[in-house]
Amino acid sequence: xxxxxxxxxxxxxxxxxxxxxxxxxxxxxxxxxxxxxxxxxxxxxxxxxxxxxxxxxxxxxxxxxxxxxxxxxxxxxxxxxxxxxxxxxxxxxxxxxxxxxxxxxxxxxxxxxxxxxxxxxxxxxxxxxxxxxxxxxxxxxxxxxxxxxxxxxxxxxxxxxxxxxxxxxxxxxxxxxxxxxxxxxxxxxxxxxxxxxxxxxxxxxxxxxxxxxxxxxxxxxxxxxxxxxxxxxxxxxxxxxxxxxxxxxxxxxxxxxxxxxxxxxxxxxxxxxxxxxxxxxxxxxxxxxxxxxxxxxxxxxxxxxxxxxxxxxxxxxxxxxxxxxxxxxxxxxxxxxxxxxxxxxxxxxxxxxxxxxxxxxxxxx
Numbered sequence: 001x002x003x004x005x006x007x008x009x010x011x012x013x014x015x016x017x018x019x020x021x022x023x024x025x026x027x028x029x030x031x032x033x034x035x036x037x038x039x040x041x042x043x044x045x046x047x048x049x050x051x052x053x054x055x056x057x058x059x060x061x062x063x064x065x066x067x068x069x070x071x072x073x074x075x076x077x078x079x080x081x082x083x084x085x086x087x088x089x090x091x092x093x094x095x096x097x098x099x100x101x102x103x104x105x106x107x108x109x110x111x112x113x114x115x116x117x118x119x120x121x122x123x124x125x126x127x128x129x130x131x132x133x134x135x136x137x138x139x140x141x142x143x144x145x146x147x148x149x150x151x152x153x154x155x156x157x158x159x160x161x162x163x164x165x166x167x168x169x170x171x172x173x174x175x176x177x178x179x180x181x182x183x184x185x186x187x188x189x190x191x192x193x194x195x196x197x198x199x200x201x202x203x204x205x206x207x208x209x210x211x212x213x214x215x216x217x218x219x220x221x222x223x224x225x226x227x228x229x230x231x232x233x234x235x236x237x238x239x240x241x242x243x244x245x246x247x248x249x250x251x252x253x254x255x256x257x258x259x260x261x262x263x264x265x266x267x268x269x270x271x272x273x274x275x276x277x278x279x280x281x282x283x284x285x286x287x288x289x290x291x292x293x294x295x296x297x298x299x300x301x302x303x304x305x306x307x308x309x310x311x312x313x314x315x316x317x318x319x320x321x322x323x324x325x326x327x328x329x330x331x332x333x334x335x336x337x338x339x340x341x342x343x344x345x346x347x348x349x350x351x352x353x354x355x356x357x358x359x360x361x362x363x364x365x
Contacts, residue, residue, distance in 0.1 A: 012076045013108040014068035019117065022053055022063040022080065029067060032075040039104040042130050045300060046259035047098040051237030053080035053091045059225035063091045068101070068109060077103040079114075086120040093125070095216055097144070097264060097302040098319065100128045109133050111324040121325040126303055129318040138320035145313035147299040149291040156288050156314065163311040168288075171281040178277050183247020187286040189294055190240050197230055197241055198223075200253050203269035226255055226267070235295070236260055244283045252279035254287070261297040263287075280308060 033050045037043045057063040068077035079101040080091035090099035101109050111134050114122045149156050179185045201217050208215045229239030237259050244252045252270035270279040301309045303319050
């Protein structure tokens with residue numbers, strides 16, 4: 001039996017690991033990645049497609065892949081990561097909304113195997129909760145909501161909560177208002193437009209500044225990543241840029257990634273000048289309506305307690321935050337950081353506390 005077929009057996013156990021630079025993966029290892037992912041329906045998010053790790057690596061942030069082998073030498077798991085001194089983080093961090101090893105259902109992956117070659121910790125913040133291997137290292141678990149958009153808008157409305165239905169109805173009325181006041185409304189679901197993408201980044205950075213959040217795009221390689229994804233046009237993995245105009249005005253836009261029938265809602269933005277129209281809801285409604293033509297059956301919204309996510313969702317999965325480490329000190333520091341994050345979200349002194357949290361995170365590296 002060849003290595004890939006062996007890895008597809010349910011009940012395999014990872015016995016050893018080797019770390020390989022992404023661009024040094026063999027054809028067999030990449031084939032194993034695709035085949036293992038295909039055996040596990042939980043891994044249908046685009047974050048688990050090798051195309052995501054490839055784009056991150058090509059944008060200038062080196063990605064290494066921990067390849068796990070079973071007792072017969074078969075490839076049983078792959079985990080793409082960044083290494084920051086003695087700490088591993090999931091590939092694409094801090095904007096990877098789903099994380100975890102790519103493996104077949106039932107495969108056992110002892111997390112402490114990651115602590116080799118000078119690695120002292122593997123920090124995760126959106127680890128998809130499934131098997132219990134990583135459970136002892138989880139500090140908290142949070143919901144990650146999604147929209148089942150099978151059947152488009154009619155199908156979604158049949159599954160949505162009353163709040164979701166009400167907001168979609170309001171979005172329809174606000175679309176008509178925008179058309180009356182600003183000009184013809186135009187929605188484009190999937191375009192390749194670097195100028196529009198730059199506007200998405202500008203609006204997102206302004207939002208970060210206004211809320212005191214860490215600016216994801218402060219590092220130039222992050223915008224380079226989005227540009228690369230924008231020009232990736234394989235339906236099995238690609239970037240998706242959607243825009244909503246009223247007359248000459250860009251009301252809202254979104255840049256996400258897709259893999260097959262799953263779209264991940266990644267960087268939504270709107271122009272604050274038109275906030276009274278709730279343009280984000282208008283954009284989301286248009287995208288849901290276009291889902292059958294685009295081939296989407298699910299839109300993952302990502303972890304977060306935003307009000308629109310709570311209202312719009314039709315379901316949710318769970319992700320966890322924590323760190324795999326043998327150090328009790330590091331785990332204590334992580335727990336303290338988690339507590340501060342919770343305090344920052346509920347405190348009027350949030351921006352100041354978030355700065356403290358960022359300093360604590362630096363200590364944790």
